[in-house]
Amino acid sequence: MSGSKKVGSAGRFGVRYGRKLRKKINDVEKKQKIKHECLKCHKMVVKRLAVGIWQCGNCSNKFAGKAYYPGEK
Numbered sequence: 001m002s003g004s005k006k007v008g009s010a011g012r013f014g015v016r017y018g019r020k021l022r023k024k025i026n027d028v029e030k031k032q033k034i035k036h037e038c039l040k041c042h043k044m045v046v047k048r049l050a051v052g053i054w055q056c057g058n059c060s061n062k063f064a065g066k067a068y069y070p071g072e073k
């Protein structure tokens with residue numbers, strides 16, 4: 001990532017969201033960087049492939065989840 005503009009990752013959500021929500025989105029995106037628990041083998045190696053698509057680094061289980069979370073937490 002490069003560029004002179006300092007826009008948080010929530011910037012792309014535009015003005016539809018208030019400041020509070022933006023902060024929430026930033027928090028959520030921070031959580032995306034941590035690994036999530038696989039719903040199948042329960043190892044903390046699940047990474048997000050795309051919005052709503054997750055894959056386990058252990059058993060390669062791919063599954064659809066919430067946009068920002070693999071499952072209910």
Ligand SMILES: [Zn+2]
Binds near residue numbers: 040041043057060
């Ligand atoms: Zn797994």
